[in-house]
Amino acid sequence: MQNKAIDFKRQVNIKLADTKLQDALSRLQTRFVEGRSAVISEIHHLEDTRTAAAAIRDCVLNDLDSWLQKFEQQAIAHGAIVHWAETATDANRIVTEIAAQHNVLTAVKSKSMVSEECGLNDALEHAGIKVMETDLGEYILQLAHEAPSHIVAPVVHKNKEEISDLFAEKHQMSRKTGIAELCLEAREILRPAFLNADMGISGANFLIAETGSVLIVTNEGNGRLVTTLPRVHVAITGIEKVVPTLEDVTTLLRLLPRSATGQSITNYVSVLTGNKDAKAHDGPEHFHIILLDNGRSSLIGGEMQEMLRCIRCGACMNHCPVYQNIGGHAYGWVYPGPMGSILTPLLSGLKSSPDLPNASTFCGACAAVCPVKIPLPDLLRNLRTRQMALGLKSRQEVLMLKVWGWLTLHPRIYALATKIGVRILAMMGGERHLLHTLPGATGWTDGRDFPAPSGKTFREMYRKKSTK
Amino acid sequence: MSARDNILSKIREARSSAPQNVPAAPIANYLALHQRGPSPPPPDDLVTGFKKRAIKLSSDVLETSVRMEVPALLAHYLEERKLPLRGVCWTSLVGLPWGAAGLEMLPNPATNQDMVGVTGAFCAIAETGTLMMLSGAETPASTSLLPETHVAVLDPLRIVATMEDAWDLLRLEYKQPPRAVNFISGPSRTADIEQTVTLGAHGPYRVLVILAPP
Incomplete structure (x- = not known):
C-alpha cells in the first residue's frame, strides 16, 4: 500500500469536517471501548x-x-x-x-x-x-x-x-x-x-x-x-x-x-x-x-523493540482521542492510531511521516489498555527525540524549543517573561476571558477559543498564598 | 546469501550488540516445560459452566442421558425451526437411529448443498463455551463449516475447564495436532457493518450442541 503519511495535517482537517465519518467514529467508541471494558474484567x-x-x-x-x-x-x-x-x-x-x-x-x-x-x-x-x-x-x-x-x-x-x-x-x-x-x-x-x-x-x-x-x-x-x-x-x-x-x-x-x-x-x-x-x-x-x-x-535489540510485541488488537486506536476524532485514513498507511504512529515511521521512514509521532496527546490511554504492555507514549516520545536529532523539525519549532529551553534555564528572566506574558494574554481575553486567535499559533484556536490566563502567574499566586 | 540467511543474520547481529541482551534459556528446555500462564479457577461444575458460556455466545444446547435419543431431539429442533430434515454426519455417528426420527443423515463430508452437518467433538472448554474439533479422514472439517446448521454431539465427560487442559488432552491422546484444530464458539458472525452483530456470516447460522453420553 502506498504511504501517504506525509499528507497527515491536510487529511486531519478534511476528516474533522466529515460528519458521516464523525458519526461512524462515535459508534466505534461505544461498541469497542465499552465492549472491551465489559469483558476484560x-x-x-x-x-x-x-x-x-x-x-x-x-x-x-x-x-x-x-x-x-x-x-x-x-x-x-x-x-x-x-x-x-x-x-x-x-x-x-x-x-x-x-x-x-x-x-x-x-x-x-x-x-x-x-x-x-x-x-x-x-x-x-x-x-x-x-x-x-x-x-x-x-x-x-x-x-x-x-x-x-x-x-x-x-x-x-x-x-x-x-x-x-x-x-x-x-x-x-x-x-x-x-x-x-x-x-x-x-x-x-x-x-x-x-x-x-x-x-x-x-x-x-x-x-x-x-x-x-x-x-x-x-x-x-x-x-x-x-x-x-x-x-x-x-x-x-x-x-x-x-x-x-x-x-x-x-x-x-x-x-x-x-x-x-x-x-x-x-x-x-x-x-x-x-x-x-x-x-x-x-x-x-x-x-x-x-x-x-x-x-x-531493524527494531530488534534497539530501544524500539517493544513495538514488536504488538498483537494487532486495535485497542490503542479505539481508546485514542486522536484516532477517535480523525479515523484511520488520515494516518496515510496500513496501521493507524498510536501503534501506527510508531510502526509507520519505523517501517517506512521518519522522514516521510513527520507528523505521526506528534499525533498524540500523551494521555496514556493506549498504554493503559495495551494487552502486551507496550509503552506506546514512551516510544512516541523517543521518535520525537529522534526527529529533533535528525533535524526533521521545522525551523519555527526548533527556534521555539530553543527559546523555551533557554528561558527555563534562567529562572529570573523566565519569571519576568511569564509575568508580562500572562498580563498581555489576560488583557487580550477581554471580559469573556477567551482568545479567538493566538498570534503565531493559530492551530490552537482554529477550532475553538483559547481560555485566557487570569493575569497572574502560578508563582505569584503561590507566593501570595504562602505569605497569608 | 538467501533472504533467510540475511534476515537471520541481521537479527543475530542486532541481538549481540544489544545492551539488554541476556543469554536465552535453551529453547528445548522452554518448550518441554509447557508453562501455563494465569488461568481462571475452574467452574464448580464443568457441564453447567460450559452450557452457560455456550448459550451466551449464541449456541443452542440440548441434553439427554440416552444416546439413542439424539436423533429425536435433533428432529424436534429442526422441525421447530422449519429447517430441512436431511444432512450429513461424521461416519462415527451413522449408527444412530436417524431414520426412526424422520431424519436422513448421510455419512459423507459436507458439500455446498448440505443444509445440516452433524459432528462429534474432540472435547469442549467450559471457560469460553467452546467446541474443539480435530480434522481427519473420519472427521472432515467441512461438516462444521459449509452447512447452515452445525450440530455437535458431545460427551459431557469430555468438557474440560480451560484451553490449556484441552491441549493436555490432545497431547495425551495424539502425539501432535492434526492438520486443523478448530475451536468453535457459536454461529459465525460479523460486525463489520456499523459494528452491529449479525449471526450467520460465511459459516453456520446456528450451532446446536447435544450433550449425550457415548
Whole structure:
C-alpha cells in the first residue's frame, strides 16, 4: 500500500469536517471501548495476565532468530513450505511464483494487514490472478477501491447507506437496506468464490514454534473457508509473530479478542499444521508460509523493540482521542492510531511521516489498555527525540524549543517573561476571558477559543498564598 | 546469501550488540516445560459452566442421558425451526437411529448443498463455551463449516475447564495436532457493518450442541 503519511495535517482537517465519518467514529467508541471494558474484567488476575503476555512476546523477541528457526523446522516437518521475504516486493514475488507453480487463476483472501502492507492484491492482479477479499469489511473496501481505516474493523468509516448503494451498484441487484440482508447478499456472492478458488491467502495471528502451526482468529468463518477449501493455502505474516508453545498462545488468546472487539473468544480459532494427508477429504494439498521482514529486524535489540510485541488488537486506536476524532485514513498507511504512529515511521521512514509521532496527546490511554504492555507514549516520545536529532523539525519549532529551553534555564528572566506574558494574554481575553486567535499559533484556536490566563502567574499566586 | 540467511543474520547481529541482551534459556528446555500462564479457577461444575458460556455466545444446547435419543431431539429442533430434515454426519455417528426420527443423515463430508452437518467433538472448554474439533479422514472439517446448521454431539465427560487442559488432552491422546484444530464458539458472525452483530456470516447460522453420553 502506498504511504501517504506525509499528507497527515491536510487529511486531519478534511476528516474533522466529515460528519458521516464523525458519526461512524462515535459508534466505534461505544461498541469497542465499552465492549472491551465489559469483558476484560472476566480475566482473573488481569494485570498478571498482561505481564505474562508481555513476557512471552519478549522471550521470543530477545531470541528471535532461534525461535524462527525452531518454527521453520517444525512447520517443514509437518509438510508446510516456508519462504522468507526481506521486503514487500519479495513477498509479492513469492506469492506470484507460488500461484504460477500451482497453476492458480483465482484466489480468495481472508483479512491480512501484512498483505495490505505489501499491496499484494495489486501485484496478483498484475500477474493475471483474480483475487477476492472475503472478510465482509475487506470485501466492501475492495468493491469501493478503498483502503482499510482500522486494523480490526476495516470499514468502520462507512455507514449502512453507503454500503447499500455500493452493493446495489456493483452487484446489479435490488437495493437492500437491512444489515442482515446486506450480509446475506455478500454471503451468497462469496460462497461460490470459496468453492471455486484455486488458492486461499490468509495472514497469521500467531506462529507456534512448538508445533510449526499457524493460528488464525476469525468470526465470519471466511478464514476457515479460505484455509480449508482451496487446494493451495498461502499464509503471509511478519517474522515477529512467533510464540513458543500452545500454552503461551492460550494466554495471548485470553487478551486478544477481549481487547479487540470485546469478545471473550472469537467464533473461530484455527490452528493449522501442515498440509492434508492423502486420506483426508478436505484441507489444502500445499501449505506455504511466508515470513516477511520489511524492516522489522531493524527494531530488534534497539530501544524500539517493544513495538514488536504488538498483537494487532486495535485497542490503542479505539481508546485514542486522536484516532477517535480523525479515523484511520488520515494516518496515510496500513496501521493507524498510536501503534501506527510508531510502526509507520519505523517501517517506512521518519522522514516521510513527520507528523505521526506528534499525533498524540500523551494521555496514556493506549498504554493503559495495551494487552502486551507496550509503552506506546514512551516510544512516541523517543521518535520525537529522534526527529529533533535528525533535524526533521521545522525551523519555527526548533527556534521555539530553543527559546523555551533557554528561558527555563534562567529562572529570573523566565519569571519576568511569564509575568508580562500572562498580563498581555489576560488583557487580550477581554471580559469573556477567551482568545479567538493566538498570534503565531493559530492551530490552537482554529477550532475553538483559547481560555485566557487570569493575569497572574502560578508563582505569584503561590507566593501570595504562602505569605497569608 | 538467501533472504533467510540475511534476515537471520541481521537479527543475530542486532541481538549481540544489544545492551539488554541476556543469554536465552535453551529453547528445548522452554518448550518441554509447557508453562501455563494465569488461568481462571475452574467452574464448580464443568457441564453447567460450559452450557452457560455456550448459550451466551449464541449456541443452542440440548441434553439427554440416552444416546439413542439424539436423533429425536435433533428432529424436534429442526422441525421447530422449519429447517430441512436431511444432512450429513461424521461416519462415527451413522449408527444412530436417524431414520426412526424422520431424519436422513448421510455419512459423507459436507458439500455446498448440505443444509445440516452433524459432528462429534474432540472435547469442549467450559471457560469460553467452546467446541474443539480435530480434522481427519473420519472427521472432515467441512461438516462444521459449509452447512447452515452445525450440530455437535458431545460427551459431557469430555468438557474440560480451560484451553490449556484441552491441549493436555490432545497431547495425551495424539502425539501432535492434526492438520486443523478448530475451536468453535457459536454461529459465525460479523460486525463489520456499523459494528452491529449479525449471526450467520460465511459459516453456520446456528450451532446446536447435544450433550449425550457415548
